[in-house]
Amino acid sequence: MSGYWTGGGAGSGGGDGELTFAALPPVRGGAFTRTWWGRAWLKALEDTALDGQQVKEGRRHARAGAVGAVSVRPGRITAVVQGRDGTAHRSDVLVRVLADEEWDRLLDLAAGSAGHIAALLDHEVPPHLVEDAAAVGVELLPGIGDLEPECGCEAWDHCPHTTALCHQVARLLDEDPFVLLLMRGRGQRAVVDALQARSAARAAGLAPAEGPAGAADGGEAGPAGVSAAEAYALCGILPPLPAVPVPVAEPGEPPSLDTETDPDPGVEPAALEFLAADAAARAHRLLVELLAGRAGEAAEPSVGQDAVRLAAGGPPSWVAARLAARTGRSRAGLDAAVRAWRWGGAPALAVLDGEWVPDGEALARAGTRLAAAWDEGEAPKLARSGACWTAGDAGVQLRLGEDGRWWPYRRVGDEWRPAGPADRDPAAAFTAAETAEAG
Known part of the structure; x- marks a missing residue:
């Protein structure tokens, strides 16, 4: 997720800044949001929209990548959304901005707990912060009726375009809950500065009874210092990340299991050596792909698919025979499966086995x-x-x-x-x- 600030007062106490996020790629399957606060955001949408079908259609639009760059500013989110007929509509969703006194109560709560501060700095929303804020009259997450739509299609309720925008924002919230705080009125810099100021004031204003053990009852005071919680809250700018390591050219050699000690019954060292070498090769390939930015989530292979994959690695003939038996294939059938796997992996294997019948x-x-x-x-x-x-x-x-x-x-x-x-x-x-x- 990439965003950039625009506007003059971004992140200031008044919160008149704007954060714009580039259009996100389409979503292929799986849940649309992975965090509890992202799900709470979508629950507010579902509870607010009068027509659940509009929500479903908006979800399909968002999955297809129909939502353009998203602009987030206090009280409003905006994007251009492509309709099913290709027509572009400017869509806005309005969110209530917290009053200054509400911000004071929220920031006092967050600064009073090192866990709250640590979670926010780690881009997480601690559930207890939301619960504690609600207890003092500050609703951080939206509820029923809190997401007010405005769309160029002139729909009077949530339409597919505004619901698509809300689904896209749920993805942004997954990565950075400070987006929610900006909608509520203050950007990340303003919130962090306020938390640091409150934490520093708390640290400087400790009463003697709150000092090191032994000092309050007349005993010898311990060495002066700063609590770990306060130090973490005031950490400031983190040190730069280390340089990306350069992977070795080839995977390492697994240890030899050919020893003078007889293996336990049922344990075959040669088979274990083959599996260890295969695991090392896969780990090396995944590392290279990750460092090159090409890593993706691959579906977990079935037992039968993994047996064919292992057979494609050129195991000893007796291992190949066992793999054939494990998959219920003849040796010739396993050879054909290996050829298919080498040409195209699991999809090619599914075609070989005739797993799909076209309608x-x-x-x-x-x-x-x-x-x-x-x-x-x-x-x-x-x-x-x-x-x-x-x-x-x-x-x-x-x-x-x-x-x-x-x-x-x-x-x-x-x-x-x-x-x-x-x-x-x-x-x-x-x-x-x-x-x-x-x-």
């Missing part, structure tokens, strides 16, 4: 793609069965994946074997199968 809509899209792939009179004769289109005379088969890509297969003997990576163009996939080596 009428998918078949119609496939027919359109096939008709447009070749010039008139040049298209091969293809017979369809399920998700497979076969040109028997050419020994070529195209298999349609659930994502709309075409996987080339070539007949070897009585078997169909994966012949290359997937392609959006069925003609290109067909050519790849024709030119693939028979082995």
Whole structure:
């Protein structure tokens, strides 16, 4: 998440600054927000909107990346949102700004607890702070009716555009709850400065009875110092992060398990050495991807998929035989699965195993793609069965994946074997199968 300040008084006590966040990428599956305060924000939206269908449509807009850059300032959030028909609408959501006396009560509560300060500096909202603030009449998180919509589509209630904006802001709140404080009237710098001033005043105003143990009852005073909580609250600017380390070129070698001591029954050192080497190689690859900024969340493989992945690593033949048995495949079937995995991982394996059957809509899209792939009179004769289109005379088969890509297969003997990576163009996939080596 990246934001930048604009305006003259950003972060000042009056809170007349503005923070603008670049448009966020689309969301692919999973929960829209991961923090409890992000969920509380969306709960306020759901409770406020009169039409739940508008909330659902707005969530779809936000997932699709239809929300532009989001501007946050005291009392208002703003963004341009693309409607389903492509029309852009300026959308605003208004939030009540806290009065100065409310801010005083809130900041006094936060400064009175080192845990509250530490959590806020770590960009978290401690539940007890919200509860304590509510107890003294300060509602930090919005409730029913607190999110007031204004949209260029002229809807009188929350519309898909304002609900999409609220969903996008929930993602921003996940990363930085100071966004919520800015909406309530004060930016991060103003809040941190106020907390530091209050903490310093508390530290300087300690009564003798509150000093080191022994001083209040006439005993010998301990050494003067500052409490760890106050030191943390007044830490100021953190030191810079260390430089990103440069990964080694190759993963390390796992230890050899070939010792003079006999292994316990059922333990096979060679298999453990193979698994250790595989784990080291995967860890090295993940580290390289992470440091290069390419790391992403990968789905956890099933037992069968992981067995094929291990087989693709070239294990000893007896290990490959056990992996084949574990997946219920023959050795030839495992070899075909390994070929598929090397061409495209789990999606290619799912196509090999025929895990997806296209419905009428998918078949119609496939027919359109096939008709447009070749010039008139040049298209091969293809017979369809399920998700497979076969040109028997050419020994070529195209298999349609659930994502709309075409996987080339070539007949070897009585078997169909994966012949290359997937392609959006069925003609290109067909050519790849024709030119693939028979082995």
